[in-house]
Amino acid sequence: MRRAAGTTGGDNGDHDWWRDAVVYQIYVRSFADSSGDGVGDLDGIRGRLGYLELLGVDAIWLTPFFRSPMADHGYDVADPRDVDPLFGDLNAFDGLVAEAHERGMRVVVDLVPNHTSDAHEWFVAARNAAPGSPERDRYILRDGTGPDGAAPPNNWTSIFGGNAWTRLDDGQWYLHLFSPEQPDLNWENPEVWADLERTLRCWLDRGVDGFRIDVAHGMAKPPGLPDMVEPIEPQHGLLPDDVEDRRFDAEGVHDIHRMIRKVLDEYVGRLAVGEIWVTSDVAFGRYVRPDELHQGFNFRLAAADFDAADLRRAIDHSLAAVGDTGASPTWTLSNHDVVREVTRYGGGELGVRRARAMTLVALALPGSVYVYNGAELGLPQVELPDDALQDPVWERSGHTERGRDGARVPVPWEGAEPPYGFSMTAATWLPMPSDWADLTVAAQLEDPDSMLSLYRRALELRREHAAPDDAALEWHGAPEGCLAFHRDAGSLVCALNTSPVAVPLPPGDVLLASGPLPDDERVLPPETAAWLSPASA
Numbered sequence: 325m326r327r328a329a330g331t332t333g334g335d336n337g338d339h340d341w342w343r344d345a346v347v348y349q350i351y352v353r354s355f356a357d358s359s360g361d362g363v364g365d366l367d368g369i370r371g372r373l374g375y376l377e378l379l380g381v382d383a384i385w386l387t388p389f390f391r392s393p394m395a396d397h398g399y400d401v402a403d404p405r406d407v408d409p410l411f412g413d414l415n416a417f418d419g420l421v422a423e424a425h426e427r428g429m430r431v432v433v434d435l436v437p438n439h440t441s442d443a444h445e446w447f448v449a450a451r452n453a454a455p456g457s458p459e460r461d462r463y464i465l466r467d468g469t470g471p472d473g474a475a476p477p478n479n480w481t482s483i484f485g486g487n488a489w490t491r492l493d494d495g496q497w498y499l500h501l502f503s504p505e506q507p508d509l510n511w512e513n514p515e516v517w518a519d520l521e522r523t524l525r526c527w528l529d530r531g532v533d534g535f536r537i538d539v540a541h542g543m544a545k546p547p548g549l550p551d552m553v554e555p556i557e558p559q560h561g562l563l564p565d566d567v568e569d570r571r572f573d574a575e576g577v578h579d580i581h582r583m584i585r586k587v588l589d590e591y592v593g594r595l596a597v598g599e600i601w602v603t604s605d606v607a608f609g610r611y612v613r614p615d616e617l618h619q620g621f622n623f624r625l626a627a628a629d630f631d632a633a634d635l636r637r638a639i640d641h642s643l644a645a646v647g648d649t650g651a652s653p654t655w656t657l658s659n660h661d662v663v664r665e666v667t668r669y670g671g672g673e674l675g676v677r678r679a680r681a682m683t684l685v686a687l688a689l690p691g692s693v694y695v696y697n698g699a700e701l702g703l704p705q706v707e708l709p710d711d712a713l714q715d716p717v718w719e720r721s722g723h724t725e726r727g728r729d730g731a732r733v734p735v736p737w738e739g740a741e742p743p744y745g746f747s748m749t750a751a752t753w754l755p756m757p758s759d760w761a762d763l764t765v766a767a768q769l770e771d772p773d774s775m776l777s778l779y780r781r782a783l784e785l786r787r788e789h790a791a792p793d794d795a796a797l798e799w800h801g802a803p804e805g806c807l808a809f810h811r812d813a814g815s816l817v818c819a820l821n822t823s824p825v826a827v828p829l830p831p832g833d834v835l836l837a838s839g840p841l842p843d844d845e846r847v848l849p850p851e852t853a854a855w856l857s858p859a860s861a
């Protein structure tokens with residue numbers, strides 16, 4: 325059993341609590357709305373902490389709740405050291421942290437160091453200042469190319485579609501790897517470093533247990549901003565493999581992570597986990613060297629198909645990527661940027677069956693697991709009408725990419741119709757489907773066969789059968805289309821069948837299965853995973 329977090333930021337001796345933690349990602353806009361404006365908020369989260377305790381997670385990660393014009397729903401930060409009034413205030417934040425700690429859960433907050441909002445006072449000043457001024461030096465501004473400098477400084481495209489450069493009235497261009505409302509900071513400017521350090525200390529002193537670092541492979545840019553080798557298609561999901569992308573993963577980024585780590589090391593038990601969309605295992609491993617990030621999100625499992633061979637490859641790569649760095653691996657099936665797993669695996673009953681099986685796989689692996697809110701309810705991606713879409717990707721792509729809103733629809737808590745207890749108003753910031761009555765938390769708590777009941781039982785068993793977090797994973801021989809592994813001698817065995825036929829179950833007592841097992845035969849049906857006891861394995 326994991327020890328409870330202390331009330332002052334988890335300083336209780338369990339210093340590297342994250343190594344095998346289950347971290348629950350809260351998309352703040354969509355978790356619980358206490359104010360009745362249709363948007364989730366900090367008091368809403370506080371009111372639902374009992375649920376998270378019941379679910380059995382070790383920590384929560386809050387997506388950005390800082391002051392922001394919300395062009396990218398909070399990933400455009402105008403003041404990184406204050407709470408946006410839409411979500412509450414600093415008192416509400418302190419109250420949330422204190423209560424989470426009392427309930428034994430850590431709190432991780434998002435940090436967005438690659439860019440600010442264009443409404444940040446620095447960018448307002450940069451816009452109003454002259455080319456070459458210190459104000460402009462905090463961002464990446466350049467003269468254009470071609471006649472009158474009317475063409476952008478290089479061929480970089482924005483991740484959200486379109487050009488990565490926008491021209492100011494006086495003719496200079498500024499870089500934004502995301503939307504034009506998110507100008508990239510110039511990490512060659514010492515003021516930028518000093519400001520991030522201030523932000524880190526501000527939240528560390530308020531008791532947060534760690535940071536999720538947005539675009540942790542961004543920030544530093546290659547000298548001279550060379551053209552991209554070939555324009556890479558706009559991405560808002562998983563990056564393609566084996567493509568060199570000059571916009572990201574510049575060598576200088578590692579110095580920034582060393583600075584972050586140094587600050588965190590002055591405190592006890594504080595985590596830095598980076599969002600790292602790099603392709604090679606070697607490149608990934610460099611982010612989690614002993615003096616850099618403690619962990620990085622590895623998205624390979626989420627990118628893999630529901631296919632044993634593909635999954636095994638993803639797992640092997642994720643383990644190889646942390647290699648001998650000493651960092652623990654991380655696993656995630658989804659987050660607010662990717663299509664929800666139920667839909668990715670085929671949707672409908674098939675998608676649910678597969679997502680249930682994958683939940684048992686992820687939770688059996690060594691390292692920590694990040695669970696995106698609503699995954700524990702088996703929420704599907706929602707098909708939203710065009711006029712409801714809010715993700716900047718929709719506009720930026722000229723209405724060719726629908727963006728990420730379908731994964732961000734508010735969480736249904738109880739009741740038969742929208743807003744299902746999420747808010748007092750049915751006019752929620754994204755509309756909630758009318759057929760979610762069976763997916764609410766209340767409905768699923770009652771049902772022993774629900775996705776929520778599976779998660780609760782799995783998290784309980786995971787704690788009971790905790791293996792040393794540095795235990796190596798061992799693969800068992802398995803029939804075609806199947807995989808089976810355990811973490812160490814004392815840990816449970818996980819078996820998965822992605823093939824269309826039932827296969828014999830490995831030895832051991834079945835502790836938990838993702839779907840019904842026949843009474844009269846020891847087999848693992850298709851699209852099913854099972855955990856088996858180690859004793860008789």
Ligand code: GLC
Nearest residue numbers: 396399436502538539660661
């Ligand atoms: C990260 C976030 C994503 C955001 C982007 C820009 O990828 O997860 O939601 O849009 O960074 O900050």
